[in-house]
Each structure stands twice: as C-alpha cells, then as structure tokens.
Amino acid sequence: MIVNLVVLLACQLAGEVAARGLGLPVPGPVIGMALLFAALILRPALAERIAPTTSALLTHLSLLFVPAGVGVVGHLDTLGRDGVALIAALLLSTVAAILAGVYVFLAVARLTGASE
Amino acid sequence: MTPADPAEIWTYLRQDPLLWLTATLVAYGLGDLAFRRAGRKPLVNPVLVAVALLALLLRVTGTPYQSYFEGAQFVHFMLGPATVALALPLYANLRLIRSAFWPMLAALAAGSVTALVTAVAIGAAFGLRGETLLSLAPKSVTAPVALGVSETIGGAPNLTAVLVIITGITGAVVATPLLNLFRIRDWRARGLAVGVAAHGIGTARAFQINETAGAFAGIGMGLNALLTALIAPLLAPWLVAWLTG
Numbered sequence: 489m490i491v492n493l494v495v496l497l498a499c500q501l502a503g504e505v506a507a508r509g510l511g512l513p514v515p516g517p518v519i520g521m522a523l524l525f526a527a528l529i530l531r532p533a534l535a536e537r538i539a540p541t542t543s544a545l546l547t548h549l550s551l552l553f554v555p556a557g558v559g560v561v562g563h564l565d566t567l568g569r570d571g572v573a574l575i576a577a578l579l580l581s582t583v584a585a586i587l588a589g590v591y592v593f594l595a596v597a598r599l600t601g602a603s604e
Numbered sequence: 605m606t607p608a609d610p611a612e613i614w615t616y617l618r619q620d621p622l623l624w625l626t627a628t629l630v631a632y633g634l635g636d637l638a639f640r641r642a643g644r645k646p647l648v649n650p651v652l653v654a655v656a657l658l659a660l661l662l663r664v665t666g667t668p669y670q671s672y673f674e675g676a677q678f679v680h681f682m683l684g685p686a687t688v689a690l691a692l693p694l695y696a697n698l699r700l701i702r703s704a705f706w707p708m709l710a711a712l713a714a715g716s717v718t719a720l721v722t723a724v725a726i727g728a729a730f731g732l733r734g735e736t737l738l739s740l741a742p743k744s745v746t747a748p749v750a751l752g753v754s755e756t757i758g759g760a761p762n763l764t765a766v767l768v769i770i771t772g773i774t775g776a777v778v779a780t781p782l783l784n785l786f787r788i789r790d791w792r793a794r795g796l797a798v799g800v801a802a803h804g805i806g807t808a809r810a811f812q813i814n815e816t817a818g819a820f821a822g823i824g825m826g827l828n829a830l831l832t833a834l835i836a837p838l839l840a841p842w843l844v845a846w847l848t849g
Contacts, residue, residue: 516752554676559673
C-alpha cells in the first residue's frame with residue numbers, strides 16, 4: 489500500500505517537475521499518467537501490484553471533484569447571467585462530439601477492415 | 605477544562621479542517637445514497653447533489669469558500685494521484701486498443717477537437733467571453749485533468765469543475781436515445797465516442813448498457829485526457845481570441 493502510493497506520488501512528482509522544468513503546457517499529473525503507462529509497458533508485473541491501490545482511488549474518483557465543485561459558489565453570478573448560454577454550449581457540443589466520434593470510428597473501421 | 609459555550613465551539617470548528625472534511629464526506633455519502641435510491645439515474649449525480657448540499661451549508665452558516673477549502677483540500681489533493689492511476693485501466697485495455705487502433709485514434713481526434721471547438725464557438729455565439737469561454741474549453745475531459753487544463757489556459761477551475769460534471773450528466777442522459785435514433789449498433793464506436801465526449805460519468809453510463817461499450821468509453825476518457833491536455837493550451841486561447849476579438 490505504502491509502496492504503491494509512493495509509485496503514484498513519484499510519477500506525479502516527476503510529471504510536475506517535467507511540466508515546470510520544460511515549461512510544458514500539460515498538467516503535471518497527466519505527464520505522471522503517461523510515465524506510469526510507460527512503466528507498466530516496461531514492467532507488466534507492476535500492474536498487478538498497484539491494482540488494489542489504483543482501483544481504491546478510482547472507485548471513489550467522483551468524491552474527489554466535490555471540493556473543486558463547491559467553488560462554484562464563487563461563480564453563481566456567472567452561472568445566473570450566462571446560464572442559458574453555458575447550457576446551450578454544453579448540450580449542443582456534447583451531441584456534436586458524440587456524433588463526430590461515432591461516425592469517424594465507423595468510417596475508419598470500414599477503411600482499415602477493423603469492422604466487428 | 606471549563607465547558608465552552610456553543611458559540612466558542614463553533615468558532616473553533618469553523619476554522620478547523622476536521623469539520624469541512626467530515627461535511628464533504630457526509631455530503632458525498634448522501635449524494636451517493638440518493639443516486640442508488642433513484643436507480644442510478646444519471647440525472648441524480650452524487651457529485652452534483654454533494655456540491656448543492658455543501659454550497660447551501662456554506663451559505664446558511666456564512667462560511668467563506670476559502671475556510672471550507674482548508675478542510676476539503678485533503679480530498680482535493682488526491683485528484684493528482686488519481687489522475688496518475690488512470691494509467692492502469694488504460695494499460696488493462698491495451699489489447700482492445702491494439703485491435704481497433706486506427707478507428708479509435710481517428711475517433712478520438714475527431715471527438716476531442718469537436719468537443720472543444722463547438723463548445724467555445726457556441727458559447728461565443730451566445731455572447732460568452734474571456735475567462736468563461738476558456739473555462740468551457742476542457743469541459744469534456746475527466747475532472748482532474750480539466751481543472752489543470754483550465755488553470756493552464758486562463759479559465760476558472762472552479763467553474764470548469766461544475767461545467768465538466770454537467771457535461772458528463774448531459775452525455776450520460778442523451779447518448780443512448782441519440783445513438784439509437786441514428787441506428788448506431790457498433791458498441792465499440794458508441795462507447796468510445798461517449799467516453800471522449802462525456803468522460804467518467806458517460807463511461808459509468810456506458811458500462812450499465814454494455815460491457816464492450818464501457819471498456820471503450822474508459823479508453824476514450826483516458827486518451828482524451830492526454831490529447832486535450834496537449835491541444836487545448838495551443839488551440840483554446842487562439843480560438844477564443846479569434847472568435848471574440
């Protein structure tokens with residue numbers, strides 16, 4: 489458990505250092521995720537080892553958004569003023585993104601012969 | 605020790621991390637209970653319920669967000685390690701990724717760019733500007749990454765957090781009727797597109813409908829977190845300046 493947490497924190501730390509040190513616009517934890525992914529490919533045995541810790545974290549992933557979400561109290565005036573515009577953008581954009589993803593997947597699957 | 609009167613206890617608790625850390629966990633527990641009681645309907649999202657309860661509590665007790673966050677930051681901190689942990693489901697699905705590599709990559713790029721560009725363009729058309737538009741740009745990405753992207757490009761991370769959750773709920777609610785209407789039967793395509801457009805909440809919904817769709821949704825969510833983190837800082841500020849400048 490402790491070693492597993494160290495693995496996750498070390499990846500995040502390396503990611504933060506890389507993001508800041510190289511002036512990358514990518515968030516540190518995302519680089520940390522890429523580093524862990526690379527480590528898993530190099531050392532497949534690592535996956536089984538850290539799985540209990542990662543699944544415990546990911547099972548309660550949505551809890552972790554709550555503190556940031558509560559910060560919306562500072563933006564209630566924005567939500568009140570721009571609520572309609574924001575909802576319209578979210579709804580239409582989500583529908584557009586789903587359809588774009590589906591049709592491009594099907595088209596390329598047909599082209600490359602990766603159909604079901 | 606002489607007993608303190610309730611006002612003194614309250615003054616102490618209001619500034620101590622313990623109270624707001626406990627309140628955050630209790631509020632989420634209640635949200636999760638409501639979600640399960642409602643038959644796991646995406647509209648009764650536990651995060652949204654918890655945020656509403658806590659916002660109400662802060663308002664009623666006159667507590668500033670800053671004091672609340674001092675306690676809640678311990679939960680917030682775990683977002684970083686959790687983002688790193690997303691590498692594991694991605695790795696576990698490596699075989700699936702290889703089996704449909706090119707369709708997935710193309711769909712990821714199309715879904716990711718469409719989500720970002722249409723959100724900003726529609727927001728701008730409705731008169732949104734500056735920070736609000738930038739906060740909207742990473743709305744399809746899983747929350748821990750979206751917050752980081754929002755901060756990087758000059759949005760308001762707290763606003764982005766709520767927009768991300770509403771996007772997830774929207775995707776989870778509309779995906780099934782929408783894709784049935786368009787007669788899409790490939791579960792891989794359906795899952796991937798929903799994961800890219802509506803991150804974890806959409807993925808959870810996809811798993812309820814079909815196992816393959818769920819696995820592909822998880823992959824879509826993970827890959828879109830990487831892709832948006834790479835392209836949003838290049839694309840979003842330029843797009844916002846071009847559309848509103």
